[in-house]
Amino acid sequence: MPNLKYLGHSCFLLSANNTSIIFDPFLTGNPANIAQVDEVNPNYILVSHAHEDHLGNGIEIAKRTGAITISTFEVANLFINQGCTAHGMHLGGSHKFDFGSVKIVPAFHGSGVSGGHACGFVIDFFGSKIYFAGDTCLFSDMMLIGKLGIEYALIPIGDNFTMGPEDALSAVKVIHPKVVIPMHYNTWPLITQDPKKFEELVNSFCNTKVEIMNPGDKLELIF
Ligand code: NI
Ligand code: MN
Numbered sequence: 001m002p003n004l005k006y007l008g009h010s011c012f013l014l015s016a017n018n019t020s021i022i023f024d025p026f027l028t029g030n031p032a033n034i035a036q037v038d039e040v041n042p043n044y045i046l047v048s049h050a051h052e053d054h055l056g057n058g059i060e061i062a063k064r065t066g067a068i069t070i071s072t073f074e075v076a077n078l079f080i081n082q083g084c085t086a087h088g089m090h091l092g093g094s095h096k097f098d099f100g101s102v103k104i105v106p107a108f109h110g111s112g113v114s115g116g117h118a119c120g121f122v123i124d125f126f127g128s129k130i131y132f133a134g135d136t137c138l139f140s141d142m143m144l145i146g147k148l149g150i151e152y153a154l155i156p157i158g159d160n161f162t163m164g165p166e167d168a169l170s171a172v173k174v175i176h177p178k179v180v181i182p183m184h185y186n187t188w189p190l191i192t193q194d195p196k197k198f199e200e201l202v203n204s205f206c207n208t209k210v211e212i213m214n215p216g217d218k219l220e221l222i223f
Contacts, residue, residue, distance in 0.1 A: 001220055002128050004152070008032020008215035009053055009187045010134070012154065016126050019043050019099045022067075023121075023132055023154075026056030031187055032215035037061060044097070046121055047071040048134030050078060050112030053187070059084060070095075070102055074116035091117060100124035105145055107136035109162070122148055128221045130154065131175065135184065138167035146175035151223035153177035153208075156184035157198050158191030165198040172208050178223055179209045 002016035009032065010024040022042040027035055029052075037057045045058050045067050055075070062069050062084035069079045069086040076088030089095060094103040101124045109118035120134045122145060131145055133155040153175050156162035162184055163171060172180050180202060185193040199210040211219055 001222070002125055003218050003220050004181075004213075005218045006181075006183075006213040006215055007034045010048070010154075010156070010183045011056070012132075012183075013040065013042065014123075014125055014130070016099075019126075021046055021099070021123070021125070022061070024048055024054040024056065024134070025058045025061055026053045028057055029053075030056070034216045038064070041065050042067045044099075045069040046102070046123075046132070047075050048107060048120060048132070049109060049118035050075050050116070051110065051135070052112075054135065055112065062086075070097075070121075072104065072111070072116055072119050074111060074113040078113065091119060099126055103148070105131075106139070106141065107134040108139055109135040109137070120145075122150070125221075128152065128223055130221075131177065133171075135162045138163050138170050140174070142171050143174040146177075150175055150177040151179065152221065153180045154183050155180060157182040157193050157195070158185035158187070159193065160190050165193055165201060168198060169201045169205065172202055172206050176206075177208055179211050181211045181213055181219075 005013040012023045021044040073088035076086035079086035103122040107118040107120045130152045131150045157168045195212040
């Protein structure tokens, strides 16, 4: 059964069947300080955009482990230019991998690379359908992402740089995931949020379950 470990901020480790994916591998400088850079051994690295709190230690991890980075073309090239293996994709594109598939979906945010675009991912990981939104504002096309049949939605609630809790509630209303996991909050004072308040908001309008993960927590994916 797949499991998801939260490494703080927007960094997660998704594992099953000897395959693991790290999302937005921000470890050095991550106040959660759950894992050291040399402790993670992913097979794949998914990077939503190249801001420092998302690209993080990606290149270092890719060099040491030989992990394949999956991202937009411009961000993938950052890895390829450093001699790492990367699979460049772009908005709207899907591709099959040995664990299932990845579809790149838009995120409205800076890309951190000139000519690039921030993205989110819809991943089929051994049958679990996961939407990792990356850094983004609320946008109405999240409704179309919801039509892909999302089981787990990982969405930012921190405000200031991304959606805050109220827009995140609107996102949940159109995505209709079975479970929502808030991310990108409480890393720094500027993005302080009470996830319990977000949970109450969601509970009063939706039948989506809110899973509040503290850094270091591991969640078994039952869907
Ligand atoms: Ni960002
Ligand atoms: Mn960010």
